[in-house]
Amino acid sequence: MLDMEWIRxxxxxxxxxxxxxxxxxxxxxxxxxxxxxxxxxxxxxxxxAERNQTSKAxxxxxxxxxxxQKIEAMRQLGERIDGIDAQVRDIEQAxxxxxxxxxxxxxxxxxxxxxxxxNVLVRTVGEPKQFDFEPQPHWDLGPxxxxxxxxxxxxxxxxxxxxxxxAGARLQRALISWMLDLxxxxxxxxxxxxxxxxxxTVFAAGQLPKFRENLYKDHEEDLWMVPTAEVPLTGLxxxxxxxxxxxxxxxxxxxxxxxxxxxxxxxxxxGIKRGHQFDKVEMYTxxxxxxxxxxxxxxxxxxxxxxxxxxxxxxxxxLCAGDLSFSARKTYDIEVWAPGCEEWLEVSSLSNCGDFQxxxxxxxxxxxxxxxxRHMHTLNGSGLALPRTMIAVLENYQQPDGSVIVPxxxxxxxxxxxxxxxxxxx
RNA sequence: GGAGGGAUGGCCGAGUGGACGAAGGCGGCGGUCUUGAAAACCGCUGUGGGGCAACCCACCGGGGGUUCGAAUCCCUCUCCCUCCGCCA
Numbered sequence: 001m002l003d004m005e006w007i008r009x010x011x012x013x014x015x016x017x018x019x020x021x022x023x024x025x026x027x028x029x030x031x032x033x034x035x036x037x038x039x040x041x042x043x044x045x046x047x048x049a050e051r052n053q054t055s056k057a058x059x060x061x062x063x064x065x066x067x068x069q070k071i072e073a074m075r076q077l078g079e080r081i082d083g084i085d086a087q088v089r090d091i092e093q094a095x096x097x098x099x100x101x102x103x104x105x106x107x108x109x110x111x112x113x114x115x116x117x118x119n120v121l122v123r124t125v126g127e128p129k130q131f132d133f134e135p136q137p138h139w140d141l142g143p144x145x146x147x148x149x150x151x152x153x154x155x156x157x158x159x160x161x162x163x164x165x166x167a168g169a170r171l172q173r174a175l176i177s178w179m180l181d182l183x184x185x186x187x188x189x190x191x192x193x194x195x196x197x198x199x200x201t202v203f204a205a206g207q208l209p210k211f212r213e214n215l216y217k218d219h220e221e222d223l224w225m226v227p228t229a230e231v232p233l234t235g236l237x238x239x240x241x242x243x244x245x246x247x248x249x250x251x252x253x254x255x256x257x258x259x260x261x262x263x264x265x266x267x268x269x270x271g272i273k274r275g276h277q278f279d280k281v282e283m284y285t286x287x288x289x290x291x292x293x294x295x296x297x298x299x300x301x302x303x304x305x306x307x308x309x310x311x312x313x314x315x316x317x318x319l320c321a322g323d324l325s326f327s328a329r330k331t332y333d334i335e336v337w338a339p340g341c342e343e344w345l346e347v348s349s350l351s352n353c354g355d356f357q358x359x360x361x362x363x364x365x366x367x368x369x370x371x372x373x374r375h376m377h378t379l380n381g382s383g384l385a386l387p388r389t390m391i392a393v394l395e396n397y398q399q400p401d402g403s404v405i406v407p408x409x410x411x412x413x414x415x416x417x418x419x420x421x422x423x424x425x426x
Numbered sequence: 427g428g429a430g431g432g433a434u435g436g437c438c439g440a441g442u443g444g445a446c447g448a449a450g451g452c453g454g455c456g457g458u459c460u461u462g463a464a465a466a467c468c469g470c471u472g473u474g475g476g477g478c479a480a481c482c483c484a485c486c487g488g489g490g491g492u493u494c495g496a497a498u499c500c501c502u503c504u505c506c507c508u509c510c511g512c513c514a
Contacts (some may be wrong), residue, residue, distance in 0.1 A: 031462090041476055045483040055495040058445035067494095073495035241436095241473090259488075373473080 001359040004095075008034060017105035022114055025102045030095065034321075037091045045239055051077050073423040100203075101210055104356040106321040107330040108294075113320025120320065120335070124305070126313035128337050133400045138391045139338035141287045142168060144402055145422050148272070160275045167420045169366035171393065171406065172279065174385055174413035176254050179281045179383060186251035186302045188283060193232035195255055201235035204361035206327035206353075216258045225258040229282035230380040234357050237286065241373045242365040242406060248287040248295055252383070255280065272387040273342065279386040285379040288365070289355065292377035295331040296352040299381045300332050303348045307386055309409050312392055313337040315344065329354045332381075336388070340395035345388040350381030 007014050011027055018025045038385055061067040096391070097343040111120050142148025147168025153161035155415055164172055180190055199222045202208040207215060207227060216225040226232055257280050268274040283302060287295050300316065307314040328351035335344035355375035358364070364373035397405040404420040411418065 038476065041483080045476065048484090049482055051494075056444065058494055071494045078494070370471085 001099055001356060002031075002105065002409070003355070003359065004034060004099070004197055007031065011281065014105065017421070019103070020106050020110075020112060021103060022322045025104065026098055030098055033095045033098075035092055037095065038090060040088050044081055044088065044380060047077060048083050049082070051081065059420075065234050070171060071158060075245060090184045090223075091184065100360075102322070103326045104206075104354060105272075106324055107354075110324065110330050111318065111320045112322075114322040114324045116319075118320040119323055120318045122316040122332070124312075124313075124315040127310070128313050129155075129339055129396050131339065134393060135269065135339040135398060136402070138338075138394045139341075141340065141394050141398055141402065141404070142272075145404065145420055147171070147420065160269075162168065162272055162275070167414075168390075170225075170392055170414060170417070171410070171420070174406075174410040175278065175386060175389055175393075176281060176372060177413050178410055180252060180254055182306060183252035183281070183283060183302065183310075183411065184304070186250075188250040188362060190231065191231065191236075191251045191253040193225050193226075193236075193253055193255065197226055197235060198222055199224060201238070202231055203338070203339055204238055204363075205231045205234040205357055207231065210326065213262050215261050216260055226255055227259050228257050228380075229253040229255040229280060230231070230284065233282065233284040233314065233380070234361055234363075235378075237363040238361045239386060242286070242376070244288065244365045244367045244371075246363055247376070248285050251284045254369055255282065271346065272391060273341075275387065279385075281383050283350075283381045283383045285360075286363070287377045288367070290376050292352050292354065292379060296330060296332070296350060296379055299350050299383075300334075303334055303350060303381055303383045307336060310389070310407050312391065314347075317375070325349075327351070327353045327356050329356065334384075336392045337387075338391050338395045341391070341399070345391060347384045347388045349380040351379065353378045353380070373382050412419065 002014065007027060007030060011031060015025070015027050018027075031190060031300055051074055054070055058070050058074070061070070099105075111118065113119065116383075136144075138148070138149070143150065145168070147165050149163040151412075153163045156163070184190055196218070199208060202215065202224050208224075215227055230257070233253060236251070243345070257278050259276055261274070261276065281298050283294050285292075304314070304316070306385060314334055315337040317333045317335065319328075319333060324331055331349060331351040333346050334348040334350075335346050337343075338345050354377050357378045358375040363376050363378070365376050366373050393407060394404050397407060399405065402422070406414050406418050406420060
C-alpha cells in the first residue's frame with residue numbers, strides 16, 4: 001500500500017514511478033476521492049462536536065421544555081450525521097478498493113525496462129562445469145537413480161507433483177538443514193511458522209486481493225496455504241510497534257510453498273523446476289528505512305554464499321522496473337547454471353519492499369523513546385528454493401555412470417552417503 | 427465438536443448510560459531532595475485522522491443496533507481460559 005499522504009503531495013512522482021512499471025494507476029480518481037473524503041470529514045466532525053457538546057449539556061438541564069427541545073434538535077442532527085457518515089464510508093471503501101491494487105513504486109536506482117529482457121546482469125561467478133560426457137537432465141538422472149518418481153506423484157495428486165525417494169529425499173532434507181544452519185551463523189533467527197494463514201496475513205504481504213487465483217484456499221474457512229514463508233513472516237509483526245533498537249531483525253524459516261499458478265500452465269512442464277508444491281528456506285529482514293538498501297545487499301551476499309559453497313556457476317541479475325513483483329521496490333535474482341537441462345535456474349529472488357508491506361500489515365517501530373511510530377521496511381529473499389537447488393546439485397555433480405557426488409558441505413546430514421548410487425527395490 | 431467464563435491504555439486492574447480517553451497500582455520519562463544512589467514527594471506518560479496553530483473527531487477485541495448521549499444496554503463475529511469429547 002502506498003502512503004496516501006505522499007500520493008496527495010507528490011502525485012506526479014507517483015505517476016512517473018508507476019509508469020516505469022508499465023502501469024497507469026487511477027491516481028487522479030484517488031486524489032478526487034481523497035479530497036471529497038476530507039471535505040465531508042471536516043463537515044461531519046464539526047457536527048459531531050456540536051452534538052457532543054449539546055448532549056453533555058442536556059444531562060444537566062433541569063427545565064423539561066428546553067430539554068425536550070434540544071433532544072429533538074439533536075435527533076435531527078443525528079440523522080444528518082448518519083447520512084454524511086455513510087457517504088464517508090462509501091468513499092473510503094472506494095478509495096481502499098483502488099489503493100490495495102496499486103503496486104509498489106520502483107526504487108530510483110532500478111533500471112528502466114518493460115520486462116525481463118531488460119534485466120541487468122550484475123555479475124557472473126564461476127564457469128560452466130566441463131564434462132567429458134553428455135550431462136543428463138535431472139528428469140532422466142533422478143528416475144534412473146530411483147530417487148525421483150514422477151508417475152507416483154501424479155497418481156497421488158496430479159500433474160506437476162512428484163515423490164522424492166531414499167537418498168533424494170534425504171538430499172533435500174540435508175540442503176534444508178545446512179542452509180538453515182548457515183543462515184543462523186549469518187545472524188538470522190530460525191522460525192517455524194504456520195503454513196496456512198488467514199486472509200489478512202496474505203493481504204499484508206501483497207498477494208491479496210490481486211493474486212487470489214494463484215493461491216490455494218480452504219473451502220469453507222478464511223484460511224490460505226502459504227505461497228512462500230514471506231507471507232507468515234510479514235504477518236509476524238502485524239499491528240505491533242517494535243522498539244527501534246531491536247532493528248534490524250533477521251528471520252530465517254523453512255516452509256513448503258503452495259502455488260496454483262493457473263497462469264503458467266504449460267510452461268516448464270518437464271522435471272521438478274515448477275510445481276504446485278515446493279520447499280524453500282527463506283530469509284527475512286525487518287529494518288529501518290535508513291538501513292534497508294544496504295541490508296538488501298547483505299541478504300544478496302548471504303544467498304550467494306550458499307551458491308558458492310555448493311560450487312555453483314551462478315549469475316546475479318537486477319530486475320528492471322517492468323519486471324518487479326507487486327510489493328517490491330528493488331529486486332535481485334540469482335540464477336544457477338544447470339548443465340543437464342541447459343538453462344539458468346532462478347534459485348533466489350531478493351527484494352526490498354520498503355514500507356509497502358509494513359503499511360498493509362500495520363507493522364511499525366519507534367525510532368526512540370517518545371518518538372512517533374514509523375512503518376518499518378521489510379526485505380525477503382530465498383536462500384534457497386529447494387527443487388531448483390536439487391536440480392543444480394544433481395546435474396552439476398553427476399558422473400559418467402549416472403551416480404551423483406554429494407557436495408562436501410552436506411556430508412554431516414547425509415549419514416555417510418558420499419555418492420548417490422542407484423537405489424535397490426524402489 | 428458440547429457446556430460455561432472472559433476480552434479495558436506498555437503491564438495489572440476498577441468502571442450505576444451523561445462527571446470516563448477512562449480510577450488505582452506497576453513500569454517508563456522529567457524534576458525536587460542527596461556528595462552519588464536508593465527511598466520519599468511532584469509532574470508527565472496510548473493510537474489514528476482532520477486543521478496541521480489553537481483545537482476538533484474517532485478508538486475500552488471486530489462489526490452492526492438502541493439512544494439526544496454507549497466502555498456501560500441489545501445482536502453478531504473472532505480470539506482466549508476452564509471442563510467434557512476426540513485425537514498426533
